[in-house]
Amino acid sequence: MKQGHQEDWLLDDRFLQAQKLVAIGELAAGVAHEINNPLAIIRQEAELILYLLKDRETLVREEILTLGDSLHHIILEVDRCTEITRNLLDFARKRDPVIQGLELNKLIEDMARLVEKEARLKNIAIIRRYDPELPMLFSDGPQLRQVILNLLMNARDAVGQDGAITVTTRGEGDGVVIVIEDTGCGIPSENLDKIFHPFFTTKPPAKGTGLGLSICHGIIQRLGGSITVASQAGQGSRFTIRLPFLSPIRSA
Numbered sequence: 001m002k003q004g005h006q007e008d009w010l011l012d013d014r015f016l017q018a019q020k021l022v023a024i025g026e027l028a029a030g031v032a033h034e035i036n037n038p039l040a041i042i043r044q045e046a047e048l049i050l051y052l053l054k055d056r057e058t059l060v061r062e063e064i065l066t067l068g069d070s071l072h073h074i075i076l077e078v079d080r081c082t083e084i085t086r087n088l089l090d091f092a093r094k095r096d097p098v099i100q101g102l103e104l105n106k107l108i109e110d111m112a113r114l115v116e117k118e119a120r121l122k123n124i125a126i127i128r129r130y131d132p133e134l135p136m137l138f139s140d141g142p143q144l145r146q147v148i149l150n151l152l153m154n155a156r157d158a159v160g161q162d163g164a165i166t167v168t169t170r171g172e173g174d175g176v177v178i179v180i181e182d183t184g185c186g187i188p189s190e191n192l193d194k195i196f197h198p199f200f201t202t203k204p205p206a207k208g209t210g211l212g213l214s215i216c217h218g219i220i221q222r223l224g225g226s227i228t229v230a231s232q233a234g235q236g237s238r239f240t241i242r243l244p245f246l247s248p249i250r251s252a
C-alpha cells in the first residue's frame, strides 16, 4: 500500500515536471514573440533616423519633426519591453508562500479602494458582499493582494464604462470562496480555456501583456486553492477563487 502511494507520487511528480517543461517552452516562445515585435519597430525607426541624418546639414523642418516622431516611437516600444520584463519577473519570482493570519475582507477592501477611484470616473460601481463572520485566513497576504488586484483591474477593463463589479466572500467547508463578478464584455467560449495561458491577451499592446491571469493561477495553486471562470460573450464574467483556511506549506 505504502509502496503504491510512493509510485503515485513519483508519477505525479514526473507528470508535473513534464508539464513544467511544456509551460517553459510555451513561455519562451511567447517571450520571443512579444519582444520581437517592439525590436522590429525600434530597428525600423532607428534606420529611418540614420537615413535622415545622412544629410544633416540640409535637414528641413519636416524631416526634423519626423526625427522627433521616430524617437518617440522608440521610447514607447522600449517602455513596452520594460513592462513585459517586469511582468515576467513577477511571473518567474515564484517565491514560497509566507503564511500569516489575514483578515480577508480587509485585504480585499484595500484593493477595491485602489480600483474604485478610477472606476467611479467611468461610472462603474463596486458592490461589496463581504461575509462579516469570515474566520481568519492563514495565507500569503502580498500574493493574495496581487491576485485580487489583477482580477479587479481585468473586471474594470472588461466593463469599460457604466456597469458593476461585485465582490463576494463566504466561508465554505474548510475554506473561503472569493467571487469577483462583472457586467463587462464577457469571454467568448473559444477563449475560455486560453485566458490563463501566459501572453494570451485580447487587449491592445499598451493595455495588456496577457500575464495577469497566469500569475493569479500560479499563486492560487501554490496556496493550495483553485481559480475558475464562468463567462459568456456579452454576459459578463465571474471568477471564483477557493482557498483553504490554512494554506499548505510546501515548496513551489
Ligand SMILES: Nc1ncnc2c1ncn2[C@@H]1O[C@H](COP(=O)(O)OP(=O)(O)O)[C@@H](O)[C@H]1O
Pocket: 150, 154, 155, 158, 182, 184, 185, 186, 187, 195, 196, 200, 201, 202, 203, 207, 208, 209, 210, 211, 212, 213, 214, 236, 237
Ligand atoms: N473580467 C474579464 N472579462 C472579460 N475578459 C476577461 C476578463 N478577465 C480576463 N479576460 C480576458 O483574458 C485575457 C487575459 O487576461 P490577463 O491574463 O489578465 O491579461 P491582460 O489583462 O494583460 O490581457 C484578457 O485579455 C481578456 O481577453
Ligand SMILES: [Mg+2]
Pocket: 150, 153, 154, 208, 212, 213
Ligand atoms: Mg490583466
